[in-house]
Amino acid sequence: MSNVLFIISNILIAYAVCVVAVTLVRKPTDIRYTFLNLFRHRRRSAVTLMAITLGGVAVFIFGGFVDYSFYALREQTIRTNLGHIQIYQQGYMANGNSRSLQYTIKDYTKVKALLLADPMIAEQTKTITGQLEFSGIISQYDKGVSTFFAGVGIEPKTSLLLGALDTIISGSDLSDVKPLNITLGSGVSNMLNAGYDDWTDLLVVNPEGGQNAMSALVRGVFRSGIKDYDDTAIKVPLATAQHLLQTEDVSKIIMLLQDTSQTEAVMARVKEIVGANNLPLEVHAWDELAIFYHQVVNLFEGIFLFIKTIVSIIVVFMIGNTLMMNVIERTREIATLRALGLSKSYIGRLFILEGIIIGLIGAVLSVFFGLIIAMLININGVPMPPSPGYTQGYLAFVMWDQDMHLFWFSCALPLVTALIASIIPSRRAANLVIAEAFRFV
Structure with a gap:
């Protein structure tokens, strides 16, 4: 749907440009005549321009807000233990989600060295890390409480990058810890009433089906802002998790890149290396795994389309009313x-030329005032409540300098709607019967 509207808008813009170009070449005095007629009634034209400008500014600001929201949600999704690229044992996505310990990657160190040996991957990669996912029961026997957890064994040093958006609310992270130290999600901490320097007990099932247990000291409590994640997550040093589960494997290899825009290129290169070395691995990009992100994006895009439609209809009627009054008078x-x-x-x-001229003026004013308002908003941002599924609010900004499509639409909206609105008045003016028109009072 959006592609069809984009094509139609481009056709109308091309037609408007042709009309102006032909007029400038063949009869440039018509441009001056159009300006004089358009602003013969300054108050009416000013009100119309104000409506066009407000509509364009609203679309510009809201579009920039949506772009920033998408950017912030994307980066938070990537940096909450997802990364840009994930590598699994072959068959994991089809069968291993519920049996993660049966689909683990062997020779993690060898695979990591193989990837970093490639110059292109090494240049674009911020870090490569292995993680071991497991689950079990965590308890505080002296308090008589326990809860289910979804644990992940991480390499402490790389966790500073991959978990960069996690907020430590008590204690510290795992970057420099002893083997028996762990960190808890805020929800787990609340359920256990456990915090920094408290001892807990972990009970897990290893890949062979046996039960293992260990006592661990809480090093810190973190909050990612994602409630479901914080309610079950704990982090353990990778070596400790491997010892607890009696394995040397990892569940997945995560690659965090320098720039999200390089994801496709790097993933293609990783697949080439995996294929060339006959490794039984499968490679997936972050957007294949971030289902919640796409749901939020689709929701916002639907809202944005609805707002653009309403604004377009209002602008069409405002301009159409102005031009129709011009025809009557x-x-x-x-x-x-x-x-x-x-x-x-x-x-x-x-x-038609009058509609195009007022649309062009409206486009220039929309972008001009939109930029001024966006810069003012971006000085301190706008406090926003938590998104669905999140526990932390955030500061919203208007991202106007990353998406040229936003400028295109803010300019296209006034011009296209003005052109559409001028069609009926132009036909009415052209089809007036001369004799009847002279009798008009």
């Missing part, structure tokens, strides 16, 4: 021009 003038020998197509083109 200039009925005798139009009749005189027709009596002097001007063709219907020429009269119609004059009113």
Whole structure:
């Protein structure tokens, strides 16, 4: 749907540009005549321009807000233990989600060295890390409480990058810890009533089906802002998790890149290396795994489309009303021009030109005031409540310098709607009967 509207808008913009270009070449005085007629009634034209500008500014600001929201959600999703690229044992996505310990990657160190040996991957990669996922029961026997957890064994040093958006609310992270130290999600901490320097007990099932247990000291409590994650997550040093589960494997290899835009290129290169070395691995990009992200994006895009539609309809009626009033008030003038020998197509083109001119002015004003308001908002941001599924609010900004499509639409909206709104008045003016028009009072 959006692609169809984009094509139609481009066609209308091209037509408007052609009309202006032809007029400038063949009869440039028509441009001056159009300006004089358009602003003959300054108050009405000013109100119309104000409506066009407000509509364009609203679309510009809201579009920039949506772009920033998408960017912030994307980066938070990537940096909450997802990364840009994930590598699994072959068959994991089809069968291993519920049996993660049966689909683990062997020779993690060898695979990591193989990837970093490639110059292109090494240049674009911020870090490569292995993680071991497991689950079990965590308890505080002296308090008589326990809860289910979803644990992940991480390499402490790389966790500073991959978990960069996690907020430590008590204690510290795992970057420099002893083997028996762990960190808890805020929800787990609340359920256990456990915090920094408290001892807990972990009970897990290893890949062979046996039960293992260990006591661990809480090093810190973290909050990612994602409630479901914080309610079950704990982090353990990778070596400790491997010892607890009696394995040397990892569940997945995560690659965090320097720039999200390089994901496809790096993933293609990783697949080439995996294929060339006959490794039984499968490679997935972050957007294949981030289902919640796509749900939020689709929701916002639907809201944005609805707002654009409403604004477009309002602008069309405002401009159409102005041009139709011009036709009615200039009925005798139009009749005189027709009596002097001007063709219907020429009269119609004059009113089309008026619509295009007011649309162009509205486009320039929309972008100008939109930029000023966006810069003012971006000084301190706008406090926003938590998104669905999140526990932390955030500061919203208007991201206007990363997406040229936003500028295109803010300019296209006034011009296209003005062109559409001028069609009916131009046809009415062109089809006036000369004799009846002279009798118009």
